[in-house]
Amino acid sequence: xxxxxxxxxxxxxxxxxxxxxxxxxxxxxxxxxxxxxxxxxxxxxxxxxxxxxxxxxxxxxxxxxxxxxxxxxxxxxxxxxxxxxxxxxxxxxxxxxxxxxxxxxxxxxxxxxxxxxxxxxxxxxxxxxxxxxxxxx
Numbered sequence: 001x002x003x004x005x006x007x008x009x010x011x012x013x014x015x016x017x018x019x020x021x022x023x024x025x026x027x028x029x030x031x032x033x034x035x036x037x038x039x040x041x042x043x044x045x046x047x048x049x050x051x052x053x054x055x056x057x058x059x060x061x062x063x064x065x066x067x068x069x070x071x072x073x074x075x076x077x078x079x080x081x082x083x084x085x086x087x088x089x090x091x092x093x094x095x096x097x098x099x100x101x102x103x104x105x106x107x108x109x110x111x112x113x114x115x116x117x118x119x120x121x122x123x124x125x126x127x128x129x130x131x132x133x134x135x136x137x
Contacts, residue, residue, distance in 0.1 A: 003098065003114045004114075005021070005022070005025050005089050005114055005116070006089070006090070006098065006114050008021060009021060009022070016059075019059065019085070019086060020056075022086065022087050022089055023056045023060070023061045023087065024056065025089060025116055026054055026061055026084075026087045026089075026116060026120055027053070027054045027055070027056050027061065029116050029117060029120070032050050032053055032054060032120075033050060033051070033052055033053040034049065034050065034051075035049070035050045036048065036049040036050075037121055037124070037125065039125060039129075041129065041132065041137075042137065044069050044070060045069075045070060046067065046068065046069055046128075046132075047067070047068045048065055048066070048067055048124060048125070048128055049065065049066040049067075049068075050063055050064070050065060050124075051064045051065065051066050051080075052064045059085065060083045060084060060085045061083070061084040061085075061087050062081055062082070062083055063081065063082045063083075063084070063124065064080055064081055065080055065081075065082055065124065065128065066080065067080075067128060067132075069137070074132075074137065075135075076128050076131040076132055076135065076137075077131050082124060082127050082128070084123060087119070087120065087123060088119035088120070088122065088123050089114060089115075089116050089119050090112040090113060090114050090115065090119055091112060091113060091115050091118045091119050091122060092110055092111070092112055093111060093112060093113040093115075094111060095111070095113075096111040096112045096113035097111065097113065098111060098112040098113060098114065099111055099112075100112060
C-alpha cells in the first residue's frame, strides 16, 4: 500500500521540516472548509464544522471550528480556534500496514494506516470533547 506522506517524511532530516510537511498536507487537503462531523454526547447530537480552510501560522496548524448542540451554537473555547502543532496523519487500524514497533524493533505494538482526513477528524473530536468536558457540557 502506498504511503506518500509517510514516505516523504522519512526523507526529511529535521523535526521542523517534518512538521512543515504535515501542516501543508492537512492545509492542502481538498474540501476541508465546511467539512462537518457529528457525534453523540450527553444524549445530544453535536456537529463540528471546519468554518474555514486550515491555516499554517507560527509553526502550527490553526482550525476555526464551529460547534452546535442540536441546532444551537455552543462556545467550546474562547476563540473557536484549535491549534495543532503536530497534526496526526495516520490512524490505528488492525488491518493497516504501518507497524508501530516496540523499542526492541521487532514487537508490533499496533498497526496504522495513512489517512489524513480520518486522523484530522479524530484529533478535532478529541480536542472538542476535552473542551466540552472542561465546560461541563
